[in-house]
Amino acid sequence: MENYEKIRVVGRGAYGTAHLCKRLSDKKNVIIKQIPVEQMTKDERQAALNEVKVLSMLSHPNIIEYYENFLEDKAMMIVMEYAPGGTLLDYLQSQGTTLLEEEEILHFFAQMLLSIQHVHSKQILHRDLKTQNILLDKMKKVVKIGDFGISKVLSSKSKAYTVVGTPCYISPELCEGKPYNQKSDIWALGCVLYELASLKRAFEAANLPALILKIMRGTFSPISEHYSCELRSLILSMLHLDPNKRPDINQIMAQPIVINALINIHTDMGKIPCARMHRPITPALPSTARSRLRGSAVNGxxxxxxxxxxxxxxxxxxxxxxxxxxxxxxxxxxxxxxxxxxxxxxxxxxxxxxxxxxxxPGVGTDSLLPGSLDSTTPxxxxxxxxxxxxxxxxxxxxxxxxxxxxxxxxxxxxxxxxxxxxxxxxxxxxxxxxxxxxxxxxxxxxxxxxxxxxxxxxxxxxxxxxxxxxxxxxxxxxxxxxxxxxxxxxxxxxxxxxxxxxxxxxxxxxxxxxxxxxxxxxxxxxxxxxxxxxxxxxxxxxxxxxxxxxxxxxxxxxxxxxxxxxxxxxxxxxxxxxxxxxxxxxxxxxxxxxxxxxxxxxxxxxxxxxxxxxxxxxxxxxxxxxxxxxxxxxxxxxxxxxxxxxxxxxxxxxxxxxxxxxxxxxxxxxxxxxxxxxxxxxxxxxxx
Structure with missing residues (x-):
């Protein structure tokens, strides 16, 4: 650690502690994940080594960059990129009840697609995609996928069997103990996209059995009609119960609504924002409705x-x-x-x-302004x-x-x-x-x-x-x-x-x-x-x-x-x-x-x-x-x-x-x- 200066602890996980540090050679902030290996079981040590192996295989602008690893004080130190914008979950929670614009959702989603495409091209499953593991840059415009601690490197196009991941994002095939492959990441990515469009998780319950039941039935609240049919259909396809009927990464990226977002990433990144006039869209009157106009006639x-x-x-x-x-x-x-x-x-x-x-107002309260006349209407x-x-x-x-x-x-x-x-x-x-x-x-x-x-x-x-x-x-x-x-x-x-x-x-x-x-x-x-x-x-x-x-x-x-x-x-x-x-x-x-x-x-x-x-x-x-x-x-x-x-x-x-x-x-x-x-x-x- 002589090359780094610790600033503060920024997180604690199942396997270790994450420190924000300053690299002395260039004064750049980095994250050092400290994983104590001496007291770990064999499987836990393997998981730590697996994260190093996975990170060293990946190089993409939308994936947290891996710098180095070393042993110190009976702990493995993994040095990686720092994302100062916090997690996507923090960003969504800061929205309150105000829904994101579809353009912003697709801007985030397109970057996730590019990163997962890179991961899958290396025959790697992330297996723990969630809004807590998706980080943002300082301007909250660039997405960075992180936390590959339980990722699985596939030796071929075989399927993995181990049930891992955050319960709210696990796929139906994991719930049933069936084999899965990259389509499990697609399900989790669909859950993240749903969360972007609704500001709440697709699957949530008071206990694990109830949650598993919801996931296996695909029970979630409808997506707001504020968004386009194309976006809603994309979410539904990614959350299909049958993994064979879920689109793969390339099929998702080929959809017109996603292609436009992908193009915009390369053409609009760094642009100066300007005011935009939005023309309201007025839906057509249903042809089957025999509607009335009270008080006046509509002639033009x-x-x-x-x-x-x-x-x-x-x-x-x-x-x-x-x-x-x-x-x-x-x-x-x-x-x-x-x-x-x-x-x-x-x-x-x-x-x-x-x-x-x-x-x-109750009896005896002053419900009228001074000087106003009494009213018979409450x-x-x-x-x-x-x-x-x-x-x-x-x-x-x-x-x-x-x-x-x-x-x-x-x-x-x-x-x-x-x-x-x-x-x-x-x-x-x-x-x-x-x-x-x-x-x-x-x-x-x-x-x-x-x-x-x-x-x-x-x-x-x-x-x-x-x-x-x-x-x-x-x-x-x-x-x-x-x-x-x-x-x-x-x-x-x-x-x-x-x-x-x-x-x-x-x-x-x-x-x-x-x-x-x-x-x-x-x-x-x-x-x-x-x-x-x-x-x-x-x-x-x-x-x-x-x-x-x-x-x-x-x-x-x-x-x-x-x-x-x-x-x-x-x-x-x-x-x-x-x-x-x-x-x-x-x-x-x-x-x-x-x-x-x-x-x-x-x-x-x-x-x-x-x-x-x-x-x-x-x-x-x-x-x-x-x-x-x-x-x-x-x-x-x-x-x-x-x-x-x-x-x-x-x-x-x-x-x-x-x-x-x-x-x-x-x-x-x-x-x-x-x-x-x-x-x-x-x-x-x-x-x-």
Whole structure:
């Protein structure tokens, strides 16, 4: 070490310590990896020698350069190039939630390709490609691949068998113990490319078995549509479960999107950056959409609104608001993908994974500016959920005074009132910030539903869990016991649940083959469990079931069900053909048609038979339905603005007037008690 001056320790790994040093001959900073060999096993010593062997074989501008090695103080010293820009992982974490531009992603990726092409040309497998082992220069423009400690030098085009590498980046063939070759590095490189495009790992789980399961199934979140189809397709091809169907390095480099990036490396490196004008790309309007323009007609370019089109709109009515009002959003570019209403909560999830609630000032607060006039419309203030900067929320469900939210990694979190154990944390304590439901950490939850006092969740393995209040058998566990932690719900073999819906005192489950199962209180036949086999007349009335029972009575038993919703004493069911059926109590006309006193059979809402229904939501005594073309209809009890218009109770579905200056489609709807939330997005692109 007489030729080097130690500056500081910059890292510690499995085999040694990395020191930042200054080479005295030219004052250049270098990294010296100190590997104590005396106390190592034979295999560990071989790994250290292997790194020296591999580094000495490689010479490429995008690979950490090897200088020399020597023995000192019973340790092997490996001297190599220093990359002052830190790791690619550090760089991605510094982005926060701001996605990289596609040009920058391809700039990094092309350099990785060149380095791995060089590695593979030497018949070497890296076997530990990850963002922690990809380094950057001082300007964070040049990529340097490092850490070849567990690389494998192939004597020929044989395949390696040893399972090594970082778990989040290992390929399916490693998980299964199958032989692999360079295609394993392609998988890891695909994981890195996914991470560049999403700022999160493709495969992550709470434990190793769950992670292996995800990898072997190729389960990862979709790539943002912010990027081109070519980039998304490239990532998918590199993460193909079959290694034989993954492209090799040369095939990847031959793709047009990559060729341009490779050319730019040699022509643009060192250029002086300048401002660039980006012309917004407006997608074409889907030809199948029968869209409406609220408030004005589009006859040409001059009739388009001059102000920028909002990314989303959320409307609310009920609770004393007689017409649909537009709720404020946190920012002008907020894109809402889902809304949920509880007894007191109004929540929404954005496209970039943020969850926010609308808060209304309490009684006695000064919600108006001095000198302003009083308003009959309540003020709603959107506020992002605290403590979620490190997670991306993709799904939300509100119950009575509590909320459940689901991350894009399938992790369920809950917060709010702990009454009845609805938070699933094993106690009745209230929680102010979202807390992980630890009992479900070993599962990937894909959907959750909250009732007034119970919760159900379904996993990607078609398993259902329920917890909370157990009266009437609403949990589907065969008893009326309540539970404060998630309990597995039994189903007969061959039944594959994929969607759950909680009512006030009952529950519904949809299966992959579009069959409907129900449990809990069946009063008024709101769960469609009565036997109506003789001319639509009830021959067997069922008051309550404590396990999930398939609905077999016509017409629902003969239909393929797409989605369901449950109110206090009635339910609404949409078939895959877009037909709307309702069943249960009809005191206020919430079923949408006149019912016969002697029949409790589910019936079709014939007034809407000419519309293909896409969304439906049930409030306490009213129903809201949305057609595929975005028409919104409501029927039932009208008190306190439940129907979104000044009207009397009606069993005839009538339109809800959504005032908008733009073409839109409905993306989400939710009802709770007497309130409705409805989220829309604009259909842009009508320019001529």
């Amino acid at each position: 370019r001059d009739s388009l609104p001059s102000k920028p089109v909002s990314m989303s709109s959320v409307y609310c009515w009920g609770g004393g608001v007689n017409t649909a009002i537009k709720l404020p959003l946190p920012t002008n570019d907020t894109q809402v993908v889902e809304v949920s209403a509880g007894r007191t909560q109004k929540a929404a999830v954005t496209k970039n994974g943020r969850l926010f609630n609308w808060e209304s 003020a709603y203030i959107p506020r992002f959920l605290e403590g979620q900067s490190a997670v991306a929320i993709q799904h939300v469900a509100c119950g009575d005074l509590f909320t459940a939210c689901l991350t894009d990694r399938g992790i369920l979190m809950t917060y709010g009132s702990g009454a009845n154990g609805c938070l699933g944390h094993g106690n009745l304590n209230d929680v102010t910030q979202a807390k992980i439901v630890e009992a479900l950490l070993g599962y990937e939850v894909v959907q959750v539903s909250c009732g007034a006092s119970h919760v159900m969740a379904v996993t990607n393995e078609n398993e259902v869990f329920s917890w909370g209040r157990g009266d009437n058998g609403r949990l589907g566990l065969g008893s009326q016991d309540s539970h404060t932690t998630p309990q597995p719900v039994p189903f007969t073999e061959g039944v594959s649940p994929c969607f759950v819906q909680c009512g006030v005192d009952c529950s519904m489950v949809l299966t992959l083959d579009n069959k409907l199962y129900c449990c809990g209180n069946n009063r008024y036949n709101k769960c469609c469990l009565d036997d109506n086999t003789v001319d639509g007349i009830t021959t067997k009335s069922i008051e309550e079931v404590r396990i999930f029972t398939r609905v077999t009575s016509p017409p629902i038993g003969n239909s393929l069900v797409k989605t369901v919703s449950m109110g206090t004493s009635h339910s609404a069911i949409v078939t895959v053909d877009g037909e709307l059926y309702t069943c249960g109590a009809n005191q206020f006309g919430q079923l949408g048609y006149q019912t016969d006193f002697n029949s409790k059979q589910a019936g079709q809402v014939l007034t809407l038979k000419d519309y293909k229904i896409q969304h439906v939501a049930c409030g306490d005594t009213f129903t809201v339905a949305v057609s595929q073309d975005g028409e919104v209809f409501s029927f039932g009890k009208s008190a306190r603005g439940r129907l979104g218009r000044s009207d009397t109770d009606t069993m005839t579905p009538k339109p809800v007037n959504i005032t908008s200056d733009e073409l839109y489609s409905v993306v989400s709807i939710s009802c709770s008690h007497g309130t409705t939330l409805l989220a829309t997005r604009p259909l842009q692109g009508i320019l001529d």
